[in-house]
Amino acid sequence: MDKGKAMIRALGMMSGTSLDGVDAALIETDGVRIGGFGRSAYRAYSGNEAAVLHAARGRWPGEPGVAEAAEITRAGHADLAKAFPEAEVVGFHGQTFAHEPRGRGTHQAGDGAHLARDLDRPVVWDFRSEDVRQGGEGAPLAPFFHWACADWAAGQRLLPRAPVAFLNLGGVGNVSWVDPTAEAPEAEGACLAFDTGPANAPLDDLMRTRRDVARDEGGALARQGHADAGVVEQFLQHRFFERKPPKSLDRDEFSDLPRMVAGLSDADAAATLVAVIAGSVAAGIRWLPAPPETVLVCGGGRSNPAIMEALTATLPCEVQPVEAVGLDGDMLEAQAFGWLAVRVLNGLPTSGPSTTGAPGPVCGGRISHPRGLSR
Numbered sequence: 001m002d003k004g005k006a007m008i009r010a011l012g013m014m015s016g017t018s019l020d021g022v023d024a025a026l027i028e029t030d031g032v033r034i035g036g037f038g039r040s041a042y043r044a045y046s047g048n049e050a051a052v053l054h055a056a057r058g059r060w061p062g063e064p065g066v067a068e069a070a071e072i073t074r075a076g077h078a079d080l081a082k083a084f085p086e087a088e089v090v091g092f093h094g095q096t097f098a099h100e101p102r103g104r105g106t107h108q109a110g111d112g113a114h115l116a117r118d119l120d121r122p123v124v125w126d127f128r129s130e131d132v133r134q135g136g137e138g139a140p141l142a143p144f145f146h147w148a149c150a151d152w153a154a155g156q157r158l159l160p161r162a163p164v165a166f167l168n169l170g171g172v173g174n175v176s177w178v179d180p181t182a183e184a185p186e187a188e189g190a191c192l193a194f195d196t197g198p199a200n201a202p203l204d205d206l207m208r209t210r211r212d213v214a215r216d217e218g219g220a221l222a223r224q225g226h227a228d229a230g231v232v233e234q235f236l237q238h239r240f241f242e243r244k245p246p247k248s249l250d251r252d253e254f255s256d257l258p259r260m261v262a263g264l265s266d267a268d269a270a271a272t273l274v275a276v277i278a279g280s281v282a283a284g285i286r287w288l289p290a291p292p293e294t295v296l297v298c299g300g301g302r303s304n305p306a307i308m309e310a311l312t313a314t315l316p317c318e319v320q321p322v323e324a325v326g327l328d329g330d331m332l333e334a335q336a337f338g339w340l341a342v343r344v345l346n347g348l349p350t351s352g353p354s355t356t357g358a359p360g361p362v363c364g365g366r367i368s369h370p371r372g373l374s375r
């Protein structure tokens with residue numbers, strides 16, 4: 001029997017499509033099982049930093065503003081990672097500015113080799129490019145980690161050892177159906193995952209444009225409004241929802257959405273965007289191998305009661321925040337990239353046919369060492 005590898009203390013770092021800041025979280029893992037979770041921290045981007053990052057949305061390396069945005073990304077991560085001297089390796093996702101897996105590729109900004117020198121520790125980064133090169137979507141990558149979370153929660157007797165769905169609501173939404181009775185996340189039938197549709201990004205954009213604030217705090221505005229059922233129905237006709245998974249999305253893929261709610265009051269527009277999120281998830285759930293009994297919600301969307309109420313009303317199953325099974329919904333993605341970093345160090349696959357649609361298991365990620373040796 002394989003004795004497995006040693007447990008490593010990794011720091012995972014994620015700055016997602018909401019462009020609000022950087023999450024960092026410690027995790028102990030051998031790249032398969034979770035040995036334990038550690039402390040975490042968050043560093044918000046300042047108004048000026050966020051403005052530079054937003055200006056680089058949709059752009060590719062070499063285009064105007066990208067070098068500056070990449071530097072802000074690296075420096076922000078270096079600043080936060082210094083508070084975690086106990087981490088043996090750092091998993092650095094980088095900032096996604098553009099994602100076109102069947103076109104120009106996928107663009108996560110921030111130089112991991114430079115970060116490894118900053119931190120004097122190995123950094124694993126550029127997690128998505130190899131998957132795209134091999135014909136996959138390059139996203140989502142958290143699903144194998146969601147399998148490990150279900151395995152961990154079952155081990156702690158916080159969940160039955162049975163299939164469960166994780167729903168991440170960040171800027172974009174993604175769902176992972178995972179079966180912790182499988183022996184590994186890459187095993188046949190262990191996972192099915194894909195992006196569901198827009199999540200907080202269009203709502204944040206609406207709040208920025210119309211109210212000059214970053215988000216609809218507590219869903220207060222959406223809760224005052226009424227969703228326009230016609231707009232929601234029209235939106236759900238989009239061919240993305242008919243596409244069989246695996247499938248992934250760019251943050252700004254649904255560029256029609258702001259125009260579709262342009263004639264609505266602020267409150268009705270916010271309520272409509274919330275209904276769009278729930279409707280997209282419901283459309284996605286239909287692709288899962290079996291209807292899940294429970295959907296465990298992580299990401300910022302679970303802190304918006306309007307979204308949680310809409311999900312509860314729309315989905316054919318129980319809806320709970322991941323905290324219900326002892327996990328930290330704000331840090332799950334950061335933990336995922338710590339766990340994935342250890343997988344990369346140990347030569348284990350980070351994605352495959354069931355998560356990104358790559359033709360076979362993909363060992364993605366690049367390793368940079370502080371004094372220059374790289375893979």
Ligand SMILES: Nc1ncnc2c1ncn2[C@@H]1O[C@H](COP(=O)(O)OP(=O)(O)OP(=O)(O)O)[C@@H](O)[C@H]1O
Binds near residue numbers: 215
């Ligand atoms: N208290 C709150 N009230 C309303 N919305 C909230 C609240 N807290 C977080 N959010 C929403 O969650 C978003 C951030 O979510 P999260 O940090 O999961 O996104 P991300 O990781 O950047 O995105 P992705 O997962 O797409 O990469 C915010 O932009 C906001 O829209």
Ligand SMILES: CC(=O)N[C@H]1[C@@H]2OC[C@@H](O2)[C@@H](O)[C@@H]1O[C@H](C)C(=O)O
Binds near residue numbers: 096143172249
């Ligand atoms: C290209 C990219 O950065 N995609 C993100 C984004 O944010 C949510 C969703 O879209 C998901 O596909 C992915 O992030 C998570 C961490 C993932 O790869 O699982």
